[in-house]
Amino acid sequence: MQNKESVYPKDWMAKGDNDWDAARILLEAGKLELASFHIQQAIEKNLKGYLLSKGWKLRHIHELDELLDDAAVCHSGLNEFRSLCELATEFYVEERAPLLITSKFNKEELEKVLKQAKELIELIRRIA
DSSP states (O other): OOOOOOOOHHHHHHHHHHHHHHHHHHHHTTOHHHHHHHHHHHHHHHHHHHHHHTTOOOOOOOOHHHHHHHHHHHOGGGGGGHHHHHHHHHHHHHHHSOOSSOOOOOHHHHHHHHHHHHHHHHHHHHHO
């Protein structure tokens, strides 16, 4: 059986909700690297859901700044989250493979990032 990814925006956003919940739970448990990965995933899946709602053709991409470029064409207000997307893309790269140099964040810093991610997701939901 071949797996085929959904092209329905709500499916992607629902998966993003799961990642946001996982990030919150992992952050509370002190699992910072895993929490940061799920923050990136929550943003990625919500951006993809938004883009799909605007007729975007699904692509395999994990760079949030590139997804944001596409999304900002439809709503320029998304650009205020550019630094968040650039930072969260680093989370994805760092969790995928062991690196010699990684960015280390403490719990308080990641709580701020999680809050910003929630603000972005809420904006996406309003404009989708």
